[in-house]
Amino acid sequence: MTVRIQFKKYHKARNLLAIKIKQKKFNRQQKKRRLSSRVWSHFSMLPRNSDGKLECKCNKCGAKYVADSKSGTGNLHRHIKKCVRMTTKEIGQYIIATDEGSCLTTRTIFNQDKFRELVVHSILRHDLSFSFVEYEGMWNIFKYLEPRVCHFSRNTVKFDIKKIYGVEFGRLHTELLACPGRICLTSDAWTSIATDGYLSLTAHYVNKNWVLQKRILNFSYIPPPHTGVALAEKIYSLACDWGIEKKLFSITLDNASANDVCVEILKTQLRLKNALIFDGILFYVRCCAHILNLIVQDGLKEIDIVVDKIRESMKYVKGSQGRKEKFKNCVFQTSLDSKRALMQDVPTRWNSTYRMLSSALFYHLAFCHLQLSDSNFQSCPTAKEWDRVKKKCRFLEVFHNATVDFSGSRYPTSNLYFPHVFVIQLKLHEESSSQDLYMKKITDQMFVKFNKYWCEFNILFVIAVKFDPLYKF
Structure with missing residues (x-):
């Protein structure tokens, strides 16, 4: 009896010890494990949900994933690679990713x-x-x-x-x-294809930082008739709209006869407000580029036949791809540089005509070769006509350089007037006294137009040269 009681006590004690050992093992398993994977630096653990599942969320975009140990961390690694916000390397980078047809960006x-x-x-x-x-x-x-x-x-x-x-x-x-100084205006009238008239008004001035400024103030519809009175009323009303009628220094217009009437009316209106300098002596400036165009157009009339031939030659060569290839072969056979382009002109702009003549003169050997190899090419100038074009190009180069400089808009041009006009006058004197009757006839006609507009000049151009440091040496 005693032995049986002792055995029962021993068996009970052993069972209690086994239970304690199991409890310790269970507690050890329930102890929170340290998360060693690098993905956990990008994710935060969440409390267990109502289903008892353990979840985590991305620290950048907030996406949720199952975090049970059975699920592993593969899905978390894949999310790090495709997470839009996590893959942004630098500020301002804009990454576009698609997810089931939607567009995800870093710009929230x-x-x-x-x-x-x-x-x-x-x-x-x-x-x-x-x-x-x-x-x-x-x-x-x-x-x-x-x-x-x-x-x-x-x-x-x-x-x-x-x-x-x-x-x-x-x-x-x-x-x-x-603006601390005065404002200079330029204006021109323009007619569209639909025969509607428009007037542009541009302001040129130096701001407080001594930087030249150019601003198009208006591009306005102007109904007919485009008389001097109508132009003056339009320009004056536009100046009043901007509030600059008392700050005007000069206005530059082309040489149309209506502009002379326009300027006189403007002077009268500005005198009433005591807004003119030197009683308007410096107010009207004739467009130098337009005067050059008028002078040169008179000279180009003498070689209209040659110009027409070269214009037709350009059109013939550019008429089809086969002609272009044939002309390239002629250029190759004459050992010329084929990188220079053939230029067609705009008849109303003489400097484009000059560039066309210059490019044609460069390829004149190729044109002559094309005439021999292509019986359909009939507009090639003769040798005598090519000599005239050569002399004309050499003569017109002076006018071309002046036109390019006068047409600049990012720098003052009034100080360039005398240097260029002086060279042009010398060139006209030189050619008019030459023995070449052809060039003498051209320059005599051009001299008439030159003296018509430039026998008297605006004293403003003298002041501009005086103030230019380049001419003080």
């Missing part, structure tokens, strides 16, 4: 007003039509990049552009009024 905040502003500025900057915002293809791109973008019509663009014009008008108006 989308501003519809800012988007509209950027589109309107693009239309202004690249001279696009207002209907650009109604192109279905463009909106497909916008929707792909940002699903939250909203459509807007051309009327909205028109409204925004008017609003921008109002802001820019006010800014430029303030800048013109704050």
Whole structure:
């Protein structure tokens, strides 16, 4: 009996010891393990959900994943590689990724007003039509990049552009009024293909930082008739709209007869406000580039036949791809540099005619070779005509250089007047006294036009040369 009792006590004690050992093992297993994988630096553990599952979430985008040890960390590694916000390397980087057709970007905040502003500025900057915002293809791109973008019509663009014009008008108006010096204007009339008349008005001035500025103030419709009275009223009203009628120094116009009447009326109106310097002696400046054009056009009349032949030669060579290849072969056989382009002219601009003659003269051997190899080419000048073109190009180069310098808009040009006009006058004297009757006839006609406009000059050009440091040496 005693032995049996002792055995039961021993068996009970052993069972209790086994239970304690199991409890210790269970507690050891339940103890929180240290997370050693590198993925846990990008994820945070969440409390167990209602189903008892353990979850974690991404610290960058907030995506949730199962975090049980049975699931492993492979899905977490894959998320790190494709997480849009986590893969951004530097500030300002814009990464686009697709996930089931949606567009995910690092830009979490989308501003519809800012988007509209950027589109309107693009239309202004690249001279696009207002209907650009109604192109279905463009909106497909916008929707792909940002699903939250909203459509807007051309009327909205028109409204925004008017609003921008109002802001820019006010800014430029303030800048013109704050200009420390006087303002010079240039103006010209223009007729469109639809025979509508327009007038442009441009301001040139030096700002407070001594930087030359050029601003197109107006490009306005002007109804007929385009008389001197109508032009004067239009220019004066535009100047008053900008509030600069008392800050004007000079106005540059071409040599149309209506402009003489226009200037006299403007002077009368400005005298009433005591706004002229030296009673308007310096106010009117004739466009030097336009005068050069008139002078040279008279000289080009003498070689109209040659110019027509060269113009037709250019059109013939550029008429088809086969002719171009045939001309290239002629250039290769005459050992000329084929990199120089053949230029066609615009008959109303003499300097483009000069460039056409110059390029044709460079390839004159190739044209002669083409005439021998192509019986259809009948417009090649003769040897005597080529000599005339050579003399003419050498003579017109002086005028071309002056026109290029006078046409500059990013630098003052009044100080360039006397140096160029003086060289032109010397060239005309030289050719008029030469033994070449052909060149003498041309220069005599050009001298008549030269003296018509430049026998008297604006004293402003003398002052400009005096102030130019380059001529003080």
